[in-house]
Amino acid sequence: MTDRLTPRARQIATAARELLEESGPTALTLRALADRLGIKAPSLYKHFPDKQAVEVELIAQMLEESAAALESAEQRAPGSLPALAEAYRTYALAHPHLYCLSTERPLPRPALPAGLEDRAAMPLMRACDGDLDLARSVWAFAHGMVILEIHGRFPDDADLNAAWKRGLKSLHP
Amino acid sequence: MTDRLTPRARQIATAARELLEESGPTALTLRALADRLGIKAPSLYKHFPDKQAVEVELIAQMLEESAAALESAEQRAPGSLPALAEAYRTYALAHPHLYCLSTERPLPRPALPAGLEDRAAMPLMRACDGDLDLARSVWAFAHGMVILEIHGRFPDDADLNAAWKRGLKSLHP
DNA sequence: CTTGACGGCTAACGTCGTTAGCCATACTGT
DNA sequence: ACAGTATGGCTAACGACGTTAGCCGTCAAG
Numbered sequence: 514m515t516d517r518l519t520p521r522a523r524q525i526a527t528a529a530r531e532l533l534e535e536s537g538p539t540a541l542t543l544r545a546l547a548d549r550l551g552i553k554a555p556s557l558y559k560h561f562p563d564k565q566a567v568e569v570e571l572i573a574q575m576l577e578e579s580a581a582a583l584e585s586a587e588q589r590a591p592g593s594l595p596a597l598a599e600a601y602r603t604y605a606l607a608h609p610h611l612y613c614l615s616t617e618r619p620l621p622r623p624a625l626p627a628g629l630e631d632r633a634a635m636p637l638m639r640a641c642d643g644d645l646d647l648a649r650s651v652w653a654f655a656h657g658m659v660i661l662e663i664h665g666r667f668p669d670d671a672d673l674n675a676a677w678k679r680g681l682k683s684l685h686p
Numbered sequence: 687m688t689d690r691l692t693p694r695a696r697q698i699a700t701a702a703r704e705l706l707e708e709s710g711p712t713a714l715t716l717r718a719l720a721d722r723l724g725i726k727a728p729s730l731y732k733h734f735p736d737k738q739a740v741e742v743e744l745i746a747q748m749l750e751e752s753a754a755a756l757e758s759a760e761q762r763a764p765g766s767l768p769a770l771a772e773a774y775r776t777y778a779l780a781h782p783h784l785y786c787l788s789t790e791r792p793l794p795r796p797a798l799p800a801g802l803e804d805r806a807a808m809p810l811m812r813a814c815d816g817d818l819d820l821a822r823s824v825w826a827f828a829h830g831m832v833i834l835e836i837h838g839r840f841p842d843d844a845d846l847n848a849a850w851k852r853g854l855k856s857l858h859p
Numbered sequence: 860c861t862t863g864a865c866g867g868c869t870a871a872c873g874t875c876g877t878t879a880g881c882c883a884t885a886c887t888g889t
Numbered sequence: 890a891c892a893g894t895a896t897g898g899c900t901a902a903c904g905a906c907g908t909t910a911g912c913c914g915t916c917a918a919g
Contacts, residue, residue: 542876563876653853726868731909737908
């Protein structure tokens with residue numbers, strides 16, 4: 514898996530992820546993180562240069578896992594856009610806080626493992642037969658659906674399955 | 687316009703908006719806001735109960751203005767989805783920080799002027815002839831395109847006009 | 860003339876990310 | 890066997906943040 518981190522740093526990242534997923538981004542505090550590990554906040558700086566660096570690690574995890582989810586969906590149903598969409602939605606809704614963290618700010622590209630961003634994008638590219646404009650449209654649609662759902666922007670009684678189906682049916686070639 | 691605020695509160699909201707639009711959400715600080723007004727931070731609490739309340743006012747402004755932008759587009763080109771999309775995109779990109787502030791958290795619905803959220807949604811509903819699923823798909827697509835563009839998630843050389851066209855062409859009935 | 864609303868102020872608290880500097884343990888090289 | 894050096898903890902502290910408590914001047918209305 515990830516050997517870009519020292520073992521202790523990996524433990525810290527794990528605790529950070531639990532904190533984030535359990536209680537949201539505002540709860541992801543260096544002091545709270547240190548508490549969970551039984552140490553004091555300044556000790557964290559022996560393992561990460563700053564808070565952003567641990568966030569970057571979580572973002573890398575998210576990219577990696579969602580890439581894996583998409584690749585797995587691709588393998589089960591090659592070329593199927595709805596299968597990819599389903600996998601994307603399922604992963605995002607299973608980790609809403611992580612998804613937001615990774616998504617609601619500019620990507621820290623230089624700090625990310627090389628090629629990871631591309632890898633996450635490839636399954637969709639393949640399903641779109643290299644049609645870049647279509648791939649970007651579908652990505653925007655999927656991200657929009659997910660993020661609006663996570664933030665509760667749709668009416669409570671909205672049939673989101675129907676909206677997904679409607680969008681995908683129209684977008685697919 | 688907005689008479690939901692005392693005059694002084696309106697001045698404060700104006701300064702807050704300038705701060706936000708000029709320098710982004712992290713710069714929107716009660717101390718910085720007070721500075722710009724020539725007063726001290728605690729004095730702000732004579733006009734707003736807390737920081738969230740001034741953010742809510744900015745969100746209300748954004749909803750109102752984007753509703754107006756959509757209504758105006760609707761009037762110029764009744765029933766045209768691309769015209770609405772163009773207006774949406776243009777407004778959002780003209781106020782990226784405000785758009786993010788309004789969009790990247792759950793809506794503070796109870797604190798918002800009644801009916802405002804609906805008003806902002808109506809032009810799209812009308813252009814979709816009451817097809818709820820379609821309207822939600824288009825909304826998700828448009829929001830996704832805008833927010834991904836604002837956060838620089840697309841490749842630098844991506845032809846976003848083409849992606850917009852592609853998505854709208856597919857989604858439109 | 861008094862009263863009270865209005866709108867400023869200072870001082871302070873607790874929390875946040877972060878820095879500086881100290882110290883114990885444990886591995887390494889001679 | 891001993892010195893040296895990572896490694897990984899610690900405390901104390903700083904500055905910025907949102908926020909609270911409590912004080913004070915100005916001014917219009919009774």
